[in-house]
Amino acid sequence: MRKTWILLGATSSMARAMSRRLAKEGATLLLCGRDLTDLEASAADARARGAAAAQVHHFDARDPATFAPIIDAARDLDGEVNCAVFVGSMPEQSAIDADPSLIDGVIQDSHTGPATFLTMLAPLIEERGQGTVVGVTSVAGDRGRIGNYVYGSAKAGFATYLSGLRNRLTRAGGHVVTVKPGFVDTAMTWGIEGMFLVASPDDVAKDILKAVEKQRNVIYTPFFWRYIMLIIRHIPEFIFKKMSI
């Protein structure tokens, strides 16, 4: 059966890894992001690796006018429409402290932008009676920490949105997978100190596609982050507030 995947934030290394795996399965890809030149390169790569087709679309989480053309393009294709969201931004917390107006952008990139897009896409999934949404959030959304709590709060908001969307789409035959990666070896984390148990983008992509196939609801990737976060979530607040982790 024909499968279409919309990848939002397709220039990210996790999206690239996922695009390669989907290409190998012969999917049609809609690669969406801001750097169209880079996306054209990824689209050519996807075609060489077996994608049925690969399109490039301008997508800016802060510009909702870019959303409808992507959904229209997906509507023009038969079969199952799926979407994976890799967008998000994480300025240094110190930069945010110096300029609180940055917060709006972080929330738009990581939460309200993709949530608006998915709300516009949901009717198409319901109409077709099938399709999976993958929302990549973060373990940072499980508990606010001094180092990145604005980013964490945006991801937490997005995770709650995904939970509601799952509740909605399940009724129509759709599904939503919430993905919480730990440390992943991407451009965002290159050279940051204190990283441990770092996963490769391809490890994450592999986990995501397995979760899609098995219709999992919430996954941590690599899996052991579920247990790390279980512990972190259970540290009493009166202790947690004094910790720097």
Add this chain to the structure above:
Amino acid sequence: MTWNKISYTGWGRASAASGSVARPERQSTLRRMLADQIAPAFGLRRSYGDVALKSDGSAYDMTRLDRVLGFDPETGIVEVEAGLPIGDLARMFAPNGWIPAVMPGTGFATIGGCIANDVHGKNHHEAGTFGAHVTEITLIRAAGEKRITPKSGALWRATIGGLGQTGVIASAKLQLMRCDGEMMRLKERRIDTLDAFLTAFDESTAPYTVGWIDATATGEALGRGIFEESEIVTGTDDGKEGAKSVPMNAPGWALSAPIVRLFNAAYFRQVPAEGRTSVKPISKVLFPLDKIHDWNKLYGKRGFYQFQCVVPPEAVETLRAMLEKIGHSHLASPLAVLKKTGAAGSGYLSFPMMGYTLAVDFPNRDGARELIVELTDMAREAGGRIYFAKDGVARADQIEGMYPDQDKWAKAVATADPDGALTTDLVTRLNLREMSDA
């Protein structure tokens, strides 16, 4: 974070570099960063010594720039980013009847590395070196971006096999070769002596040939080994991705002399006396060691060296003397390879030339460096040369004259990179960019 302070090594892990490394994920990022800071680039660091290392400096890790940028099914010309592993390229296109015309002994070598070292493969006698199948290279230098082709003269010849000294290779176009399928028919037979080996190479008509040599053998058995001839045949590779990996550094005795001798004797006898023929996926025949990830850890934490030289066809006695010396050193590992090479490549510093190439791994133990220094002198005296992609030991004075076009190369490099921003540890150690007064 853009620059990451790390320590890194070549495949042999015997020498390391500490420095700042950036790993751009987009061509635009690479260009923006290079405009700010020109520095050498490396890929998956499958070269053995220090050719891809830059101590106390900056370097670009190209491994995230690993995409196919375009393919013309009419001509078979593919454009790729420099960080793409050649094995990925082979796996992607072989099902459609195309394959890289030249592939080295590992599929993990990146296209940028294949160009910068002008690699050769088991079909060197038929297909020449990698550079012969490159049709265009996009170089980024302090002076900006430049697309070069075989018609670009000195700059092209200084770039093919040029150790990355003419600019950072951002992408390239390659002429792929037609292939009938994804499988190879492999014929293996035992060879008892060095002379029999040379005859086998002379008589073979197979497109891909290579000899595994038992480098621990001496006396009567000197030069014994297994001769492999193969050709691409029809069929599809339905094998799975599965590869094993070496989880940790092996202890020092793992590749000690008695164990290597036992292993080699068993390996020699696993091929029946009457020989055998099998059909295997291309990658299994051309990249036999790739199925064990991180096999370099088998040499323990001190790592290993590889010596590889090529000598002219008449220097058979030098080969014999080298094998004698290696056999008596008790330092040889199971990995020793002999191949008859064809015509020289087009690069000023292209390694292969008409004759025989011998490659042997040595664990980094006492005496290994001294032995490699001696072997290097023997190669030079015989009119041969050593391979920079493998070397981590030679002295600058030892390689003088090995590469007759070195001055032409140095001149083109001086123009392309006047400030010496692209030098690497090997280039410094061997003083390669110095022009002789002549």
